[in-house]
Amino acid sequence: MTPEERRLVGIAWQLDRLRWVPSSVLDEIVRRDGLCFWAYCDGEPPGLVGVDTPDRELASRFCAGCPVPDECLELELRTAGEETVGVWGAMPDEDRRALYPHWLRRGERAGGPRR
Numbered sequence: 001m002t003p004e005e006r007r008l009v010g011i012a013w014q015l016d017r018l019r020w021v022p023s024s025v026l027d028e029i030v031r032r033d034g035l036c037f038w039a040y041c042d043g044e045p046p047g048l049v050g051v052d053t054p055d056r057e058l059a060s061r062f063c064a065g066c067p068v069p070d071e072c073l074e075l076e077l078r079t080a081g082e083e084t085v086g087v088w089g090a091m092p093d094e095d096r097r098a099l100y101p102h103w104l105r106r107g108e109r110a111g112g113p114r115r
């Protein structure tokens with residue numbers, strides 16, 4: 001296993017604590033407490049979607065200080081899966097797509113994972 005694969009497996013493992021939290025609850029938490037949702041007071045999702053491919057540094061800067069990155073990441077993996085784009089959960093989309101199969105292998109989640 002490469003160091004990068006080990007990193008992704010570790011992140012997938014870390015998300016297991018949210019396994020049985022319903023997606024509707026995750027959505028409520030992220031919308032209520034997510035840093036980017038405070039910054040955009042209209043309650044709309046952030047705009048870092050579909051322009052240029054975000055990199056790790058941008059994702060890290062964008063989400064720095066957010067109290068709910070794990071909830072955000074878990075929700076995005078459940079709802080968008082491999083089609084995820086932009087910055088969510090302090091990760092760029094390329095990293096989330098690489099994470100997705102490792103996350104799927106962790107097993108069942110509340111509501112079932114997207115396939």
Ligand code: SF4
Pocket residue numbers: 030033034035036037046062063064066067068069070072073087088089090
């Ligand atoms: S982790 Fe990033 S994208 Fe997700 S709610 Fe927090 S600031 Fe927004």
